[in-house]
Amino acid sequence: xxxxxxxxxxxxxxxxxxxxxxxxxxxxxxxxxxxxxxxxxxxxxxxxxxxxxxxxxxxxxxxxxxxxxxxxxxxxxxxxxxxxxxxxxxxxxxxxxxxxxxxxxxxxxxxxxxxxxxxxxxxxxxxxxxxxxxxxxxxxxxxxxxxxxxxxxxxxxxxxxxxxxxxxxxxxxxxxxxxxxxxxxxxxxxxxxxxxxxxxxxxxxxxxxxxxxxxxxxxxxxxxxxxxxxxxxxxxxxxxxxxxxxxxxxxxxxxxxxxxxxxxxxxxxxxxxxxxxxxxxxxxxxxxxxxxxxxxxxxxxxxxxxxxxxxxxxxxxxxxxxxxxxxxxxxxxxxxxxxxxxxxxxxxxxxxxxxxxxxxxxxxxxxxxxxxxxxxxxxxxxxxxxxxxxxxxxxxxxxxxxxxxxxxxxxxxxxx
Numbered sequence: 001x002x003x004x005x006x007x008x009x010x011x012x013x014x015x016x017x018x019x020x021x022x023x024x025x026x027x028x029x030x031x032x033x034x035x036x037x038x039x040x041x042x043x044x045x046x047x048x049x050x051x052x053x054x055x056x057x058x059x060x061x062x063x064x065x066x067x068x069x070x071x072x073x074x075x076x077x078x079x080x081x082x083x084x085x086x087x088x089x090x091x092x093x094x095x096x097x098x099x100x101x102x103x104x105x106x107x108x109x110x111x112x113x114x115x116x117x118x119x120x121x122x123x124x125x126x127x128x129x130x131x132x133x134x135x136x137x138x139x140x141x142x143x144x145x146x147x148x149x150x151x152x153x154x155x156x157x158x159x160x161x162x163x164x165x166x167x168x169x170x171x172x173x174x175x176x177x178x179x180x181x182x183x184x185x186x187x188x189x190x191x192x193x194x195x196x197x198x199x200x201x202x203x204x205x206x207x208x209x210x211x212x213x214x215x216x217x218x219x220x221x222x223x224x225x226x227x228x229x230x231x232x233x234x235x236x237x238x239x240x241x242x243x244x245x246x247x248x249x250x251x252x253x254x255x256x257x258x259x260x261x262x263x264x265x266x267x268x269x270x271x272x273x274x275x276x277x278x279x280x281x282x283x284x285x286x287x288x289x290x291x292x293x294x295x296x297x298x299x300x301x302x303x304x305x306x307x308x309x310x311x312x313x314x315x316x317x318x319x320x321x322x323x324x325x326x327x328x329x330x331x332x333x334x335x336x337x338x339x340x341x342x343x344x345x346x347x348x349x350x351x352x353x354x355x356x357x358x359x360x361x362x363x364x365x366x367x368x369x370x371x372x373x374x375x376x377x378x379x380x381x382x383x384x385x386x387x388x389x390x391x392x393x394x395x396x397x398x399x400x401x402x403x404x405x406x407x408x409x410x411x412x413x414x415x416x
Contacts, residue, residue: 057374
């Protein structure tokens with residue numbers, strides 16, 4: 001109940017009540033249940049066809065490579081479109097993906113499915129940015145994205161629990177059918193969203209035509225901004241690498257523990273749940289320590305706890321370790337995203353470049369993460385894989401403490 005009261009007060013303070021943004025949130029919720037379902041099933045399906053963990057990681061990693069390539073050409077594909085067309089294409093891809101995944105029986109077909117996966121995930125992000133940019137005021141952007149993130153986290157929390165129960169007797173068509181049902185519900189909320197926004201006034205639509213640059217000038221700006229923001233981008237890369245590790249190896253780890261304890265199916269829940277809880281008070285730490293320092297400090301503590309999984313030998317201890325580690329690591333995400341929001345508000349003309357760099361490093365994390373997770377799982381086991389991840393997190397956290405500037409003024413740095 002305290003969380004519910006806090007949530008209601010949060011909405012009232014940010015003036016998000018009685019707005020169509022809720023329909024986007026509800027669409028996101030049911031889409032996230034669909035996405036969480038197929039994300040949980042994907043490594044299990046690939047492994048069931050005889051692929052090693054290393055090959056499975058390589059296959060899953062191609063989804064992010066496809067997403068990165070799509071990022072590069074997307075601005076030329078969607079020059080004069082809006083969220084409706086983007087979401088329609090996304091839902092079409094989502095409808096096809098489970099069918100290809102379920103029927104795939106070769107490396108080539110699995111890679112084709114992964115490419116589709118990476119593309120529709122990028123389309124989801126583009127659609128969200130387009131809708132919020134068109135139909136919400138600038139001062140409500142952060143609150144709107146925060147609201148969407150709550151619905152997204154809730155969907156990813158629910159999905160593994162349901163899938164774990166459905167595949168208790170083996171991997172079959174039932175979880176795929178469930179995924180399609182939630183996808184249809186999500187599409188229905190998209191229809192409602194379109195209906196209620198048909199007369200809404202679009203905001204800042206003309207701003208999108210400003211700051212048109214050539215490809216070469218974009219490359220130069222990306223290079224300069226990438227150098228200035230490298231510590232922040234490096235943290236973004238690693239946080240997404242962690243997420244990729246869990247969604248690649250986590251379902252396999254959970255399945256391996258089911259024979260030992262009936263609660264082992266909640267492994268992914270132990271990882272996902274903290275994201276819903278820590279967001280309520282992360283602002284206290286960022287105000288006290290700063291956004292980048294909070295992100296680095298929570299990564300350090302979470303990584304130290306994650307290393308302890310090597311000594312956890314029972315499912316309950318493993319899940320408790322994961323929950324505690326995730327509780328701290330989950331605070332790094334909103335803290336570092338807040339830093340990006342600061343940079344964008346300070347240098348609005350580089351908004352697309354900063355967002356593009358963040359998305360590019362996100363895709364790199366999701367490309368390298370599954371590949372390295374699968375490789376390590378084959379050689380040091382599941383516990384050893386997460387321990388190695390924790391050690392890398394500790395090293396990175398110390399690097400960030402030593403090399404991150406307390407304040408980064410992009411305009412000043414670009415003039416040097």
